[in-house]
Amino acid sequence: MDEMPQRIDPATDRTAAARLLGCAPDEVGYCPRCQGLTHRYGRNAQSICPACRSADALLGAPPPTRTSTPPANPPSR
Template sequence: MDVLPRRLEPTMDPGSAAIILGCEPRQIGPCARCQGLTVRYGVRAEPVCRACRAAERA
């Protein structure tokens, strides 16, 4: 059984989300699909969060 990445709630502290996602807090922003947090800005920008991408593949 594969474990899907969890959605980072928009109410989560950006500093905590940055630690989980491996980026700086200023790079955190909303997912284009679910509004959860993702690396939205910068070189490694991902407008769609890991959870939405994994759900799409599943």
């Protein structure tokens, strides 16, 4: 049986968190749901941390999607 991923405490050193997440330290950021650390930026980034994604999968929730479109450029004056 697979273990559920654990939340990475925000006080964790970025280099250590990056090793756990398999990314560079400058690609580590905060999960918007639990405020734990996640591979937030760069290639193959996931804004939601592995622990929150795993909890969603157990509950049968759909994966997060982008719900808004980028703002249009305002007209120049």
